[in-house]
Amino acid sequence: MANNAMEGGQAIIRCLENEGVEYIFGYSGGSVIPIFDALVTTQTKINFILTRHEQGAAHMADGYARATGKPAVVLITSGPGATNTLTGIMTAHMDSVPMIILSGQSVSWMLGKDAFQEADIFGITMPIVKHSYLLKSSNEIPRVIREAFHISTTGRPGPVLIDIPKDFSAGPCTEDLHAKMDLPGYKINSTPNKDTLLEIAEALGKSKRPLILAGHGVMISGAENALRALAEKCRIPVTNTLLGKGVFPETHKLSLGMLGMHGTAYANKAVCECDLLLNVGSRFDDRILGQPAKFCKDATIIHIDIDAAEIGKMIQPQIACVADARLALEELIKHVPILETKEWCKHLDGYKVKYPLKFKRQGSLKMQHIIDEFYKLSGGKACVTTDVGQHQMWAAQFYRTDHRLNWLSSGGAGTMGFGLPACIGAAFGRPKDLHICFVGDGGFQMTFFELATAALYKLPIKIVVLNNHYLGMVRQWQELFYEDRKSGVDLEGNPDFVKLAEAFGIKGFNLRRPGDVKRVLKNALEYNDGPCLINCEVEKTENVFPMIPAGAVIEDMLIEPPARKMEKPTGST
Amino acid sequence: MSNLNKSTTHTLSVYVANKPGVLARIAQLFSRRGFNIESLVVSPGIDGKFSRMTISCTGEAEGLDQIIKQLLKLIDVLHCIDHTYDQSVTKEMGLIKIEVNSSGRSEALQIAEHYGCKTVDLTPESMILQVVGNPEKIDAFEEMIAKFKIIELVRTGKVVMSRGSDIT
Structure with missing residues (x-):
């Protein structure tokens, strides 16, 4: 090895340090031994967290990124190690989360020869990454890592995978660690067109019933203050998407909360009745559209998005602005007039009174009751992570989010098993904050092995297992649309989750009666010796409302359980 | 639809x-x-x-x-x-191998000449004709020459280039 050369693995660690990486989540294996060795030989300050499964590592990196806004690194071995991260990579990709995946690979001369633990992870992940690399030499390491971080964190963020043959992580790297990027095809359209903004301001000026639809893009670009200033100056009500929880305070007078399939009735009614919809940083996901052809069909639709491919993908807007949300809103606010929306806001406030989110505190124990009580006891200040299903929707409804980076949920992918590891990742990123993880009994059992990671690092997380012994959301569909024929939803054989927690050295609480909610949750919140788990035995057959059946128009929203028999939904899932 | x-x-x-x-x-x-x-x-x-x-x-x-x-x-x-709707230059090349002996050769060459083809291979029993042009021209040639038995046909697929100062 030349005098000034370091091993490829060491160069990788040094480059990650230069990018400001604090955490690597991963799992070792044969083809990454040189990189794991470099974690020791470089005496790096980067923390390596050994998870219990590669999927856990990917979700932890995801949770870390969503809770801090900074990318984390996933380091895993070749073959099964790499393929185990697929769900995590896809989840991050669907929700525009920055993530760098370093996968070990067989030695370069064995590629394509079915070497031990060889998988073409570069090819397999192609549709679920923002970009990917298969290293061709050790000297590419500095440039590729710089490019990967740049691509992953700018524009519309996403996961970037670097596949590293073992001979390149073991071989000498003589290249300058501050190598130049070479990305002639990567363009970010962040600057808004001024004429377009004037056009938007003019349309707003004419509107009597304007509505802002705020999505995840507002958070990614850090446009919360500009959004709030715009809404308050013009007095425009704001509804947010699931991933947009926190971009506009949900307790604000102008907030209508979340819209969509299980959004608030008043948000969905506002969508139906507005004469102008200003979408900032949402991709018009099918969960919020109902029938795309009939969505907001009498309103002027304006779409601000940094990703040009989102314009017209689902909804053709009258005015489109491809730009960074913060830059667009900060400029737009200079040109908008003060609007006369008193009547409109009053009208919507009427809906808030008439159709509030509600549940019964009496009778059996409800998930909503637990979430609502946690909201109150924690002052709405916790960083909340959810899994996927009924509890996710109730958490979105009843744990109102006022601040950015405080709501972590798998939206686009709808990944069960996301909740616990994502919450762990968030807690590594923000160890001083309170973390609440709402999970169902189904999703929890997909990744509960990461309890070991939570216990080992004594993370301040409250794991709330909302246990209805069912895959509740599917059961709800079967009840409403398939004459209650339950199929593949009964989770009989659930373990005793408190004993399970105790087996990992984690404090467990049981919660069975509505009268005990406050006391048990208080005890859980006061517990400060690492993670704790609250097993909540809840009503088995409660359904989430409001509900817009998939593929139905928003006007057909069910605010309460339907009295009539429902047709099978036409939309996807 | x-x-x-x-x-x-x-x-x-x-x-x-x-x-x-x-x-x-x-x-x-x-x-x-x-x-x-x-x-x-x-x-x-x-x-x-x-x-x-x-x-x-x-x-x-x-x-x-x-x-x-x-x-x-x-x-x-x-x-x-x-480039679907602009006036770009569009070209493609085809190689067509036909079965032909001395009796049909002059007719084949006559058709080929009309389409500006080149003969790039000639044997007593076959010839390969090279045709260049827009895809429609190659289609038309293919149709005309089909009176002979086509043994093999290979087309390059089309390439385009914008005219004047426009970028391709």
């Missing part, structure tokens, strides 16, 4: 980084959205760091618009231009 009913053949010129994997990424975008690639020509650009792809495909215009936007999102794509 299905995509097929209102589909047109589109010609895209895509300028990309000359790296492994680029073609796979691009092909994936088309197949995911139900577009069939009819012909594909890839060759190095003036600067060997880049490649030119000319893609002919069939599908609905609206879907193609989304594919172009997705293509532009790829890190390795520098630009992508739809």
